[in-house]
Amino acid sequence: MNPITREDIEHVVAEKDCSLMQAKEILRNRQQRKQVREAQNISDLKAVLFAPSGGEIMKTKTSELVGAALDWAVAKALDTEPGWDAVNSKAVLLPYSTDWALSGPLIEREDISFRKYHRPDSAAHGTYYAMTCRKSGATIVWHKDRSFRGPTPLIAAMRCYVASKLGDEVEIPEELNGPHP
DSSP states (O other): OOOOOOHHHHHHHHTTTOOOHHHHHHHHHHHHHHHHHHHHHHHHHHHHSSSSSGEEEEEEEGGGGGGHHHHHHHHHHHTTOOOOEEETEEEEETTTOOHHHHHHHHHHHTTTEEEEOOTTSSTTOOOEEEEOOOOOOOOOOOOTTSEEEEHHHHOOOOOOOOHHHHHHHHEEEESSSSSSO
């Protein structure tokens, strides 16, 4: 795959009337879509989805993962193949951070517990905390420094799972680690 050049970026900026960063993201997405179309088998698809274009990897704190970056990290921790969207004939990342049907069995198997923080006078009010508890009959002592937070129970639980398998920092393809809504 050819590297993205300054001229390519400038052309997209003029064509789409967008910022340099947006143009670079558009070009990366075009390259990845082309690679997916040209993939001959599931191994090729895995290489496209699980390897960053251009070899660009960013270390990211597990506690900050969201969206596609979190779903990618969960798949990496599970050591799974990407999913296949038969309707659109493309490889996809499974939405572990938003789909209870996918993540519920994982939460149960890994013995991940979570709770919602209730304290209206705190900025953390409404935040979910998740942690693993492997000892039979052990009492869970919740502490913000020993659990993983998230705006939803699934995000907190998936961050906890990724940290338990891959550590507090994860190498994520840069294109998955962009700005989040």
